[in-house]
Amino acid sequence: MLNQKTKYKENYNMTTTIKNKKEIRSAFANFVTGNIDEIEARSLGVNINNGKATVPKSIAAEIIGYVEQENPLRKYGNVVKVDGNLSYPVLKGAVTVDAHKTERDKNEIQVNHLGLIAELLEPVEFDSISTIKKKLLYTSTVSVEDLVIDVMKKAYLVKEIDYMINGNHSDAFNEGSLLNKAKIFTPIATDPVAIIKELKNKPSTNVTNKARWIVNKAALEYVEDLKLPNGEAALKTIDRVDGGVSYMLLGFPLDCLDSVEGSTEKAAVFYFGDFDSFTIQENSTGLEVETLYERYAHLNEIGFKLYNLLDGKLIYSEVEPTVYRLEIK
Structure with missing residues (x-):
C-alpha cells in the first residue's frame, strides 16, 4: 500500500509539473505577444523586469x-x-601573450608561477x-x-x-x-x-x-x-x-x-x-x-x-x- 501511495504521489507531482510548465509557457507567449498584461503574466509565473520578460x-x-x-x-x-557578467579565466600555455585590442587592459592577462597564461572571457x-x-x-x-x-x-x-x-x-x-x-x-x-x-x-x-x-x-x-x-x-x-x-x-x-x-x-x-x-x-x-x-x-x-x-x-x-x-x- 505504501509503495502504491508513493507511486501515486510521484505521478501527481510529475503531472503537476508538466501542467505548470505548459501554463507558464502559454503565459509567456501571450505576454510577449500582447494578449495579456504584465499583472496577469506575473500572476501566472512570468518574471518581468523593466519591460523585459525573463x-x-x-x-x-x-x-x-x-x-x-x-x-x-x-x-x-x-x-x-x-x-552575471563576471569574466571567466581560461588557462593556456605560456610563451607569447596574444596581442589584444587596445580596449582590453593588458593587466587582465596574468601569468602564474607555472608560466600559464589566463585569458579572460568577457561576456x-x-x-x-x-x-x-x-x-x-x-x-x-x-x-x-x-x-x-x-x-x-x-x-x-x-x-x-x-x-x-x-x-x-x-x-x-x-x-x-x-x-x-x-x-x-x-x-x-x-x-x-x-x-x-x-x-x-x-x-x-x-x-x-x-x-x-x-x-x-x-x-x-x-x-x-x-x-x-x-x-x-x-x-x-x-x-x-x-x-x-x-x-x-x-x-x-x-x-x-x-x-x-x-x-x-x-x-x-x-x-x-x-x-x-x-x-x-x-x-x-x-x-x-x-x-x-x-x-x-x-x-x-x-x-x-x-x-x-x-x-x-x-x-x-x-x-x-x-x-x-x-x-x-
Missing part, C-alpha cells in the same frame, strides 16, 4: 538545447555557466531579433507559444553561429571567432589532394588526435571528387540512422555549414583542428526577451529581441595552435 527555465532550456544541436562550436567546444549583452506576422498568431493551427519560441530560437541560432564562426560584423565583432583567431595556413603544395593532406598534417599530434573539419559548401565541393593515390575517395559519406548523411575527410569527421564565410562567395574555407579549445561563457541566470511593438508595426509584424550574456572565443597557446584555417579562392 524566459522561463523550461523554455530557455528548449532554446539553448536547439542551439546546442545546431551550433557545432557548442557541441565540440566547452560551455561554462557563470552568474557582452548579446541579442537577436526575430519577427512574426500578426495574422499568423490568430489564423495558424499551430499554438501561439510554439510559433513564438520557434522564431526566437531560429533567429538566435543564426546570430550566435555567425558571431562565433565569423564575428566580423560591426555590431557584433568577436576577436576570438574562428575567422579572426584560427591560425592561417599557407600551403606549399599546389596539387588539391596534397594541399588538404598538408593541412591535415599541420597540427601537433595532441591536436590531431581530437581533430575534425568545419567547412563551407564551396570547400565540400572542392574535395568531393578528389582521389587519393590508391584510388580511394578523399571524402566519404556515412548514412545516419536519422536519414541524414555524415562526412569524413581523410579519416576525420567533417561538418559543412553555410555560415562559414570566405573573402568571396566562391572561396573554399577549411577549419581543421581540435575545437575543444573554443570556450563559451554563458549567463547561468537565463535569457530575457523584449517585445518590439512599434518597430515592425508598419509591416503588421511583432518583433522579439532575445537577450543573453555571452562570450565565445577560440583560445590557444601560440606554441601549439589548435585550429588552422585555409582559404582556397
Whole structure:
C-alpha cells in the first residue's frame, strides 16, 4: 500500500509539473505577444523586469538545447555557466601573450608561477531579433507559444553561429571567432589532394588526435571528387540512422555549414583542428526577451529581441595552435 501511495504521489507531482510548465509557457507567449498584461503574466509565473520578460527555465532550456544541436562550436567546444557578467579565466600555455585590442587592459592577462597564461572571457549583452506576422498568431493551427519560441530560437541560432564562426560584423565583432583567431595556413603544395593532406598534417599530434573539419559548401565541393593515390575517395559519406548523411575527410569527421564565410562567395574555407579549445561563457541566470511593438508595426509584424550574456572565443597557446584555417579562392 505504501509503495502504491508513493507511486501515486510521484505521478501527481510529475503531472503537476508538466501542467505548470505548459501554463507558464502559454503565459509567456501571450505576454510577449500582447494578449495579456504584465499583472496577469506575473500572476501566472512570468518574471518581468523593466519591460523585459525573463524566459522561463523550461523554455530557455528548449532554446539553448536547439542551439546546442545546431551550433557545432557548442557541441565540440566547452560551455561554462557563470552568474552575471563576471569574466571567466581560461588557462593556456605560456610563451607569447596574444596581442589584444587596445580596449582590453593588458593587466587582465596574468601569468602564474607555472608560466600559464589566463585569458579572460568577457561576456557582452548579446541579442537577436526575430519577427512574426500578426495574422499568423490568430489564423495558424499551430499554438501561439510554439510559433513564438520557434522564431526566437531560429533567429538566435543564426546570430550566435555567425558571431562565433565569423564575428566580423560591426555590431557584433568577436576577436576570438574562428575567422579572426584560427591560425592561417599557407600551403606549399599546389596539387588539391596534397594541399588538404598538408593541412591535415599541420597540427601537433595532441591536436590531431581530437581533430575534425568545419567547412563551407564551396570547400565540400572542392574535395568531393578528389582521389587519393590508391584510388580511394578523399571524402566519404556515412548514412545516419536519422536519414541524414555524415562526412569524413581523410579519416576525420567533417561538418559543412553555410555560415562559414570566405573573402568571396566562391572561396573554399577549411577549419581543421581540435575545437575543444573554443570556450563559451554563458549567463547561468537565463535569457530575457523584449517585445518590439512599434518597430515592425508598419509591416503588421511583432518583433522579439532575445537577450543573453555571452562570450565565445577560440583560445590557444601560440606554441601549439589548435585550429588552422585555409582559404582556397
